Amino acid sequence: MSSTTSAAERFAVCVVKAWTGAIASLDKQFASFTDDELQQEIAPGKNRVFYLLGHMTAVHDRMLPLLRLGERLHPELDQPFLTDADRTSPDQIAVDALRTAWVDVSTALNSAVVSLPAEEWLLRHDAVSEADFAKEPHRHRLSVLLSRTSHVGFHSGQLALVVKKK
Amino acid sequence: MSSTTSAAERFAVCVVKAWTGAIASLDKQFASFTDDELQQEIAPGKNRVFYLLGHMTAVHDRMLPLLRLGERLHPELDQPFLTDADRTSPDQIAVDALRTAWVDVSTALNSAVVSLPAEEWLLRHDAVSEADFAKEPHRHRLSVLLSRTSHVGFHSGQLALVVKKK
Numbered sequence: 001m002s003s004t005t006s007a008a009e010r011f012a013v014c015v016v017k018a019w020t021g022a023i024a025s026l027d028k029q030f031a032s033f034t035d036d037e038l039q040q041e042i043a044p045g046k047n048r049v050f051y052l053l054g055h056m057t058a059v060h061d062r063m064l065p066l067l068r069l070g071e072r073l074h075p076e077l078d079q080p081f082l083t084d085a086d087r088t089s090p091d092q093i094a095v096d097a098l099r100t101a102w103v104d105v106s107t108a109l110n111s112a113v114v115s116l117p118a119e120e121w122l123l124r125h126d127a128v129s130e131a132d133f134a135k136e137p138h139r140h141r142l143s144v145l146l147s148r149t150s151h152v153g154f155h156s157g158q159l160a161l162v163v164k165k166k
Numbered sequence: 167m168s169s170t171t172s173a174a175e176r177f178a179v180c181v182v183k184a185w186t187g188a189i190a191s192l193d194k195q196f197a198s199f200t201d202d203e204l205q206q207e208i209a210p211g212k213n214r215v216f217y218l219l220g221h222m223t224a225v226h227d228r229m230l231p232l233l234r235l236g237e238r239l240h241p242e243l244d245q246p247f248l249t250d251a252d253r254t255s256p257d258q259i260a261v262d263a264l265r266t267a268w269v270d271v272s273t274a275l276n277s278a279v280v281s282l283p284a285e286e287w288l289l290r291h292d293a294v295s296e297a298d299f300a301k302e303p304h305r306h307r308l309s310v311l312l313s314r315t316s317h318v319g320f321h322s323g324q325l326a327l328v329v330k331k332k
Contacts, residue, residue, distance in 0.1 A: 008173035010288050011308065015181065018312040043209045043327045122176050142177065146184040146315075153319030158327060160320070161209045 012118035019113060019145055022152040023106055026056065029159045030102065035095045040165060042158045047086040049162060050095070052155055054081035057102045060109050063148060066126050067141045069112035074101045113145070121145070178284035185279060185311055188318040189272055192222065195325045196268065201261045206331060208324045213252040215328060216261070218321055220247035223268045226275055229314060232292050233307045235278035240267045279311070287311070 030053055033040075038050040047055075058077040064070040080092055093101075121142040124133035133139055196219055199206075204216040213221075224243035230236040246258055259267075287308040290299035299305055 006174070007285050007288055008177055010303075010306075011174055011177035011181070014304065014306075014308050014312060015177070017304075017309075018316065022316060045329070046327060119173050122173060137176075138180065138183075140176075140180075142180050143183075146180060149312075150184065150188060150315065150319040153316040154323035154326070157320035157323035161212060161324060161327070163211070 006118070009118040012116075012121055015121070015142065015145060015149075016114055016116075019149050019152075020110055022149050022156070023110060026152050026156050026159075027102075027106060029156060030099070033162075033164070037162075037164050038095060040162060042162055046158075049159065050091070050098070051081060051086035052159065053102055054093070054098055056152070056155060057098065057105050058082045059148065059151065061101075061105045063109055063144065064105075064112070066144055067112070067116075068123075068126050069116070070108065073105055073108060077101065116141070172284065174288075175284040178282075178287055181287070181308065181311060181315075182280055182282075185315050185318075186276055188315050188322070189276060192318050192322050192325075193268075193272060195322060196265070199328075199330070203328075203330050204261060206328060208328050212324075215325065216257070216264070217247060217252035218325065219268055220259070220264055222318070222321060223264065223271050224248050225314065225317065227267075227271045229275055229310065230271075230278070232310055233278070234289075234292050235282070236274065239271055239274060243267065282307070 030049075033049055038053065039048055041048055042052065054077055057074065058081040061072050061074045061077060064072055077093070080089070122137075122140045124130065124139060125141050125144045128136065128139040196215075199215055204219065205214055207214055208218065220243055223240065224247040227238050227240045227243060230238055243259070246255070288303075288306045290296065290305060291307050291310045294302065294305040
C-alpha cells in the first residue's frame with residue numbers, strides 16, 4: 001500500500017471489502033442450492049430460499065439509485081419480493097431469470113462500489129435532500145453500505161440453517 | 167458536526183455506530199427470551215439460544231485483547247461456547263450469570279470502542295506482529311470490528327427465526 005494512502009482511503013478499502021466479502025459469501029450460498037432446493041423454506045413456516053434470492057436482488061438493485069451510482073436494472077422485483085410476503089401470488093419469474101438478475105445486480109453494484117473514491121462515500125445518499133443533508137451529515141452513502149452489509153449477514157445466517165432435503 | 171471533522175473521523179463514527187447498533191439489536195433479542203425460551207433451538211437440531219448467548223459473549227470478550235483495548239472478563243466461556251459444540255456437556259454456567267456476563271462484556275467493549283480515536287482503528291490488531299503488519303497493513307483493528315459486526319448480523323438473523331413455544 002502506498003505511503004500516501006490517506007486514513008479515509010484505508011477506511012474505505014476496508015468497508016468495501018466487508019461488502020464484497022459478504023456478497024461473495026451470499027452468492028456462494030445461493031449457488032449451492034439446486035432449483036428444487038430453492039423452493040425450501042429457511043425454517044418451518046418461513047420464507048423460501050427463492051424468496052430470499054429475490055429479496056436480496058431487489059434490495060441491492062435499489063442501492064444503485066440510492067447510492068447515486070446508476071439506474072436500477074430490475075424494478076419489477078419490488079412487488080413480489082419487497083412489497084408482498086412470500087407466496088402471496090404464484091411466482092412470476094423463473095428460477096433461471098432470477099439467478100441471472102442476482103448476478104447482474106451484484107456485478108453492477110460491486111463494480112460501482114469498488115470504484116467510488118473514498119471521500120465520496122461521505123456524500124449524501126439519494127433518500128435525503130441537499131438541505132436535510134446539511135443538517136444531518138451522517139446520512140451518507142457509507143451509512144447505506146454498512147446497513148446493507150449487515151442485512152446481507154442477517155440473511156446469510158438464516159441460509160446457513162437450511163437443511164437440504166434429499 | 168464540526169466542520170473540522172476529518173473524513174477518517176466521519177468513517178470511524180459510522181462504523182462504530184454500525185457496531186453499537188448491531189449490539190443493541192442483539193441485546194434486545196436476547197432480552198426478549200425468558201430463561202425457559204433460552205433453552206429452545208434456533209432451528210430444529212441446531213444450537214440453543216442459550217449457546218448463542220454464550221458464544222457471542224465469548225467472541226466479544228476476546229475482542230478486548232484482540233483490539234488491544236483491555237483484558238478479558240470471562241475466559242472461562244471459551245471452552246463451553248467456542249471450543250465445544252452445544253450440549254457437549256451439562257451447562258456449567260447459570261442463565262443469570264451468563265446474562266450478566268453478556269451485559270458486562272458488551273458494556274466494557276462498547277465503552278472502549280466508542281472512545282477510540284479514528285486513526286487508531288487503522289493500527290494493528292493483536293493477532294498480527296509489528297513485522298507482519300508492516301507488510302500487511304490491512305490487518306488492523308477496523309477489519310476486526312467490521313468482521314465481528316457481520317458476525318452479529320449473522321446470528322441476529324438466526325435468532326429472528328426462533329418461534330417461541332407457548
